[in-house]
Amino acid sequence: MSVLIVGSTALDSIKTPGREHPRLLGGSASHAAVAASFFSPARMVGVVGTDFPRRYIQLYERHGIDLAGLQRLPGKTFHWSGEYEANMNNRRTLLTELGVFEQFNPVLPAEFQRAPFVLLANIAPALQHHVLDQVRRPRFVVADTMDLWLNVALPDLMRLLPRLDAFVLNDSEARQLTKTDNLLAALRKIHQFGPRYVVIKQGSHGSVLSGPRGLFICPAYPLRRVVDPTGAGDSFVGAMMGYLAAAKGPVDAHIRRAMVYGSVVASFCCEGFGLERTTKTTRPEIEKRVREIEGMTKF
Numbered sequence: 001m002s003v004l005i006v007g008s009t010a011l012d013s014i015k016t017p018g019r020e021h022p023r024l025l026g027g028s029a030s031h032a033a034v035a036a037s038f039f040s041p042a043r044m045v046g047v048v049g050t051d052f053p054r055r056y057i058q059l060y061e062r063h064g065i066d067l068a069g070l071q072r073l074p075g076k077t078f079h080w081s082g083e084y085e086a087n088m089n090n091r092r093t094l095l096t097e098l099g100v101f102e103q104f105n106p107v108l109p110a111e112f113q114r115a116p117f118v119l120l121a122n123i124a125p126a127l128q129h130h131v132l133d134q135v136r137r138p139r140f141v142v143a144d145t146m147d148l149w150l151n152v153a154l155p156d157l158m159r160l161l162p163r164l165d166a167f168v169l170n171d172s173e174a175r176q177l178t179k180t181d182n183l184l185a186a187l188r189k190i191h192q193f194g195p196r197y198v199v200i201k202q203g204s205h206g207s208v209l210s211g212p213r214g215l216f217i218c219p220a221y222p223l224r225r226v227v228d229p230t231g232a233g234d235s236f237v238g239a240m241m242g243y244l245a246a247a248k249g250p251v252d253a254h255i256r257r258a259m260v261y262g263s264v265v266a267s268f269c270c271e272g273f274g275l276e277r278t279t280k281t282t283r284p285e286i287e288k289r290v291r292e293i294e295g296m297t298k299f
Helices: 028-036 054-062 099-103 125-132 147-152 154-163 171-178 183-193 232-246 255-270 283-297
Strands: 003-006 010-015 020-026 042-048 066-072 079-084 091-097 117-120 140-144 166-170 197-201 207-211 214-218
Touching: 003 028, 003 125, 003 232, 010 091, 020 028, 028 042, 028 054, 028 232, 028 255, 042 099, 054 066, 117 125, 117 232, 125 154, 140 232, 147 154, 147 171, 154 183, 166 171, 166 232, 171 183, 171 197, 183 197, 183 207, 197 232, 207 255, 214 255, 232 255, 255 283
Parallel strands: 003 042, 003 117, 010 079, 042 066, 117 140, 140 166, 166 197
Antiparallel strands: 010 020, 079 091, 197 207, 207 214
């Protein structure tokens, strides 16, 4: 089954203590679609400007990503610039230029409207609502978010939560949304807002799932060296959705393993700048790391 992914498509300029790379392919939809494509056909909806490099279009195409929903508008592509400290958990934004993303109005081609698995990647909740208004009886809908929307669009986000099957956010966003520092209390409260599944991302500490079968603690794949964590969270949820779309049977039977695959694909993302490492990853490499996680977590 295919995965519909709607989010940002960007050019990212990333600086770390050791290196600097300008205008890499980035954005929540880009990372998520590439990650999903290892497992299922991915259909991406986003917007780019006239400055968007042709080589990035070709990169999408090499991964079999359906670009019928990618809009091309006059103007500049969304550009984000950020700098990481030696501790890669700390970064600061240097520049944000919305460009044509400020005019983004997601319009789904007819064939996209029937996608059974829908990932609403990190965009404004109002746009996520607009996408859901266009899809027809999806089987499983997941939305990601960020602290910005909790600050400037909380009413829209709260209206969105009852429409979701699963909600993905990081631990600081969960605390902000629920006004509690206790993870279990935060999970219970988010369930009361609507979603049957809640996934809280914790960076290098992995992630936590709360669902009908209870709690699941998903480890992060341990890396000796992190080059650039930009897009790791989007890669995690994209791979998770791609695996679920490929699995036979109910979502609840596969979502834990899907999270492990998401953790593994996110680990490859962290080993290179932007998408340079993820796009060179192979399915056998992914399977090898999944087996390694299985060996490290059995007791």
